[in-house]
Amino acid sequence: MRFELTKEFIDSLCEAIELKDEKATLDLIEKLHAADIAEIYDELDIDEAKFIHLLLEDEKSSDVLVELEDDVREKFLQSMPSMEIAKKIIYGIDSDDAADIIGTFSDEKQQEILTHIDDIVQAGDIVDLLNYDEDSAGGLMAKELVAVNENWNITKSLREMRKQAEELDDVFFVYVTDDDNILKGTLSLKKLLLLSESINIKTACNKEVISVNVETPSEEVANIMDKYDLVALPVIDSIGRLVGRITIDDVVDVIREEAGKDYQMMSGISEDIESTDNVLVQTRARMPWLIIAMFGGILSSRVIYQFTGELSFLPQMAMFIPMITGMGGNVGIQSSAIIIQGLANNSLGIESPFKKLIKEFLIALVNGSILSTIILVFNLLTSDSYIITIAVSIALFSVILFATLFGTFVPLILDRFKIDPALATGPFITTVDDISGVFIYLAICKLLLGVLG
């Protein structure tokens, strides 16, 4: 039942498209899931994809558009008149997907599309959703849900539910509200099926309901759904009224995106790119941090320049520059990564930042002692310069201390000031550790040269 995209498949599809053979094309894609067709579009040029798209049934073609990557979808829709977007695409899809699609257009075009939506309830839902920050519960939720009044009994609820649920894709929970639409509880469909029909909803429902406010940030929504193993989560406004529900599939996307973002930050990539993006897009995403790192390199070179005198006297000093900068970078990345992951997963516990720094200091002492002892023994056996032998060990120890504390401290501070702590990874940390590392190392060499030389 599952489809695997192969080069052969794309080749025969392209052949059918080139021949304008509608039947052969449809035969190839008709049975595929919308997500698979969206994946196929990625491999085609825009005209080929459009040829396929016109062959799909209305509902399937909207589903495919929902599944497309943002950039592909934009290309797709930019030439389409507002009326067609409203009648053919927005019609029949869930309010959250509709808002996501409309949200990518200019304000003017949004207005145009909205006026063409016949279903006033749907249009109203979309307008409501467009007002929320896309990184909040309001931006994630859909307005479509099944709600029953706490004073109804099971029979009446089932009847009402049948009415409300007809147009919904997946219903797993029924939400229970009072006369003012205040959320009071939830009821799983399973319970609805199992209970005797005369029981009152108020007694049957689960009142310990976990909900979020429309303004809860999406990262927190993801953490809550993950922690409590939820499949759907009701969203309430500031006075407790039920306004929407978030389903787990949207949150899986949030989790993947967040994880991907942190990973890219650490790799020094400034935009969300994939290996299939073209050379220009990829260069633009990689260049900013490389330029920053290069200026960091220039700063390092100025630091080393100050020690040219010592270097010409003892050129072997240069030998350990890569080790010192490399170790500083590695240690700094380790420390910052642990803090950043802890912040992202909300797993830092209740330890105070001060206690964390103390603990990192201890770790740095242990790591620094072990590693500088190893290199001390190695250099005693192999090096002919006592000054370098001593300087390397002291510098390595100091650099490990500095890089550990700096790597712990910076993300904590950034987080305190509500800046994404993941900024403090990758090229930033390694560049700062490079500059401070060479300075510490060469300054110690110079000092020892002055004392012992």
Add this chain to the structure above:
Amino acid sequence: MRFELTKEFIDSLCEAIELKDEKATLDLIEKLHAADIAEIYDELDIDEAKFIHLLLEDEKSSDVLVELEDDVREKFLQSMPSMEIAKKIIYGIDSDDAADIIGTFSDEKQQEILTHIDDIVQAGDIVDLLNYDEDSAGGLMAKELVAVNENWNITKSLREMRKQAEELDDVFFVYVTDDDNILKGTLSLKKLLLLSESINIKTACNKEVISVNVETPSEEVANIMDKYDLVALPVIDSIGRLVGRITIDDVVDVIREEAGKDYQMMSGISEDIESTDNVLVQTRARMPWLIIAMFGGILSSRVIYQFTGELSFLPQMAMFIPMITGMGGNVGIQSSAIIIQGLANNSLGIESPFKKLIKEFLIALVNGSILSTIILVFNLLTSDSYIITIAVSIALFSVILFATLFGTFVPLILDRFKIDPALATGPFITTVDDISGVFIYLAICKLLLGVLG
């Protein structure tokens, strides 16, 4: 309804525990979700946690154990007799959780616990699950599910369902099988509620069912559930018989773990640790890559040693060592990260590895040209050594080319040989790029000194 763990809460809880005040302790935790209580255990020492645990009802206490981190749970259970584990903990929890818990014990203890389980069906399910690789669909799935025969009608199915579903937590789908238990389709509970009661299941069910084999790797399971927005996924054996089902909450854990693992690999951390782990655990997780990186540093120092003659003649050569190694590391990490994320998300598309290398080569040409031109202009304006000015630009260009291709090539090769490509990130890439970077740079300096000097 949501609980936030604070230092004040832990303090008052610890006070109640110290006074052995059972009522005050229960008052504090009774209403909390099992996941919250599990989080609290993380902040307590083992005796405090045990005091709380004995106060919980049987079902709640099993739920808390399921939610605990593996290491905390192990501490908790190691002193408990097999009989108690079987009767108090395993009893009443889902087969997948039961198998996860039992799987952490020695074979001998597993046998002991299994013999104490009264419910022979549950014991059988657990034995079945223990046989699967924990990173496969078989290791993720639970045996508990609701299945109906394709030849039944809705009324009979509802009746059967009521019987089967009673002991299940969440039921969202009913699986449809034939007389040989071969999976034929699925039916959502919503559809069950909406359909007329006399309809035959065969006609009502969705036959385009997406399923996985017991041996499908968990990463692939996660990708499938994410791509098709599934809440539950049936698992079949090699001849198509329905053997279990995977729910989205378990897959969210897989996605988080995979993302966390890649992130930790990139940060050069060899075990799954958190900032709350103690100094010893953290040191053990950080030390391996640091030692490898240090030996990389020693290799770099040997490379530089070969150029001591040139360095004593022109000590300014040392100035740009950190820039060259730093840029090599950054470029290499960028390239490897894009490939590794593409492999993890299954988004590399159908481009062949060869085409990817060609594209990366183009990106490297563009990046290398831009950056080496910038540094050329800068050095022309500020440096007094033409040799260094030219050498830095040529070396930077070459290092960017090398690091880009190496960072792309290695994860692709590792993946081809079924080794986790994420190994090719972090300290490994930066260390290799450091060594090759200093060699390229100093060799070019030496060459130019020979020609121009």
